[in-house]
Amino acid sequence: MPISRVRWSGNLARVTDAKMPLRAKVASSVSRTAAALSRAAGRGDGSVIGGWLGLKIDPELLAHLSAGRAIALISGTNGKTTTTRLAAAAVGVLGRVATNSFGANMPTGHTSALAKAGSTPYAVLEVDEHYLAQVIEATDPHVVALLNLSRDQLDRAKEVAMMAQLWRAALARHPDIRVVANADDPMVVWAATPPASHDQRITPPHVTWFSAGQRWHDDSWVCPECGSTIQRSGEQWWCTGCALRRPEPQWTVDEEGVVDPTGAWYKVKLQLPGKVNIGNAATALAVAAEFGVRPFDAVPRLGDVTSVAGRYAQVVRDGRTVRLLLAKNPASWLEAFDMADEAPTLLSINARDPDGLDTSWLFDVDFAPLRGRLVLITGDRAYDLAVRLEVNDVPFQYVRTFDEAVRAVPPGRLEVIANYTAFQDIRAELDRVN
């Protein structure tokens, strides 16, 4: 069993502005003020503008704010906001935890989260996968959790293998960081394993592997190490050309619960839907364990998490219980189908800048799980979805607006699965009326 070694040494209480250079103090203060002004003006939660101003005044601000804190970074293509929320709840067993809970996951958001954290000794930060290397340099984290890597907004994002390479190089520069990584994702396993230890049968001592189930395999058929084909059988996978293979996970998911490295099983009762979130809970518990938190103490706190940045939130509207699920890329659509109940389902697709302008990925998603449900479609790019569903043999009904969708379904549950800006549009619509 891996022992949770803690690297920081009890100096946590000394995180205060007094320790910072003057420039950093000013920057930190301006950052907090701007965030408060932004909130007061109704311009969002202020976490981006505040952090942006702070970093303008002192580019080293994030490093100053991180000094002396025990920090966990959580990154990956999918599940990072939810896992961050769950991990912050779990680490909360130890005391107050700073976190960027609004999903502001770039350095400006981290700066803002820490600037308002005062002397809070712990931080759990969600990190956009493109910024992980940079944020590792700035924050000197105690633990980094690597969730998964899959295709996401390919018209501008880095290809999956290149991202894995960036992660790997960053971690190789910091061999003292504890890593919690997904054993089911070949790209993640490769990224988490330092170049010196090609033999995957020897797990590097600082990596804790978890297995949370992986539905999406289409970005890891080619070995990132040697280019050979990766074979799969059941949950196992291995490269046919080199030693890269699935490491034995220490944390696993089983029967609505999580199994820890000692083999102890904990029932995990969440308010968040789906097996996917049990997997996220397992990851959160593994992260918290790196801080010395026992699963026994942390599990009850996970059940207190109700919604995450509006995701999974349920709103009653005209006798319909509307639940919002965010799905941004092929892998997360498969997860959303797992989370959604067998109920009338509205799918909404946009292709604005934050979504990626290209809708080709719709053909990477198999919508067959929706057959038999009443399916409605809307959004800027509903026609792309219509063509996709037609060839997928999923009958659907086109509606112009969210309101029309609500009226089109019988009283009861309405599941809504939407990509990023479509999700924000519907959230704003619900906030406006409720």
Next chain:
Amino acid sequence: MSTETLRIVWIYPDLLSTYGDRGNALILARRAQQRGFPVEVLEVRSDERLPTTADIYLIGGGEDGPQALGAQRLLADGGLHRAVAQGSVVFGVCAGYQLLGTSFFAKGTQYQGLELLDLSSDRGPSRAVGELAGDIDARLGLPPLTGFENHGGRTHLGPGVSPLARVTAGVGNDGATEGAWRGKLLGTYSHGPALARNPALADLLLRWATGAQHLPPLDDTWADRLRAERRTAVATARA
């Protein structure tokens, strides 16, 4: 058709399937089935031999590494060349289009292509990302091409091929022409599920494969709405 069943081979989905390329196989299969043709779709991975007797071969898009690997394996396999010699249809998209030519660039290195089409590709000054539209070669009798492109390459056509289209929006081969065709071989930068937005192009491939002069029309309401919407979007962006 070589047999009673229309056989569609999707070449190397493990390497060349980055942008919903599966869509082209799905669209072709569905449109053939709706016309009463029995269809078989084979996904042939890069560690498998390519069957030489299929009617339509699809090659999708991919990143540099997989593209170079795919070309090497296709050259070593030789099956696609035999199939083309027997009159099979080939539809290449993006990276799959480039590797049908004589050479292409990947990771800064020039690679030998399959030399099935008289064209060569190199690196352009910038990445071409966005909507792509063009008027298709009149001899093919198709409505305008609509698609989305995402590539760093530029393609130069030799005298042995004709451009698929004249570009009206986007970049395509070089800002003037887009795609190429010769006989029953056709390639385009309209990436991913190109046939979803161009059902008439799908039917052209089916006519080539089946020898049918005409195919009964299908209900393309949603594809037509999508095409009209994209046409408007491109026009609005230009205005």
